Amino acid sequence: MKIDYINGLLQTSITITYKGKSxxxxxxxxDTGASHSLLSADIVSLIDVFFENSDEIVNSYGIGGEESSYRKMFQRVQLGDFEILNFKLDIGALHEHLDIHGLIGLDLLIAANMIIDLNKLAIYPAIIN
Structure with a gap:
């Protein structure tokens, strides 16, 4: 799967499915420095993903300070050719000045056993024999 190098950041895309909507x-x-993936609440609202009282609240800490988000179970998450079922992702607000829709963190990268090939600007799952 192709990676774009935009404004000094490695960017890609995923497909998510929630309650039958993708x-x-x-x-x-x-972001290999992020322990969890984070999606923009504005973007996921397009498929009716919203906070519910039963959702887990997650606090994250980084250079910008502390941020709160909530965690949702998605029926399907697809990153390139890799697909994982029933995977939890964090949902939260992103700073308006950032022109991004979220972060792919180590939780998803490790679950997918991804290799990030900077020479080819590609990301793909490792082949395990």
Whole structure:
């Protein structure tokens, strides 16, 4: 799967499915420094993903300080040729000045056993024998 190098950031896209509705989300930064993936609440609202009282609240810490988000179970998450069923992703607000729709963190990268090939600007799952 192709990676774009935009404004010093590695970006790609994923497809998610929630309650039978799917959306392709682009402008996702591949962030190996993020323990969890984070999607924009505005983008996932397009397929009726909203906070519910039963959702887990997650606090994240980084250079910008502390941020809160909520965690949702998605029926399907597809990253390139890799597909995982019933996977939890964090949903939250992103700073308006960032022209991105979220982060792909280590939770998804490790679950998918992804190789990030910077020479070819590609991301793909490792072949395990």
């Amino acid at each position: 959306i392709v989300i682009d402008k996702l930064v591949i």
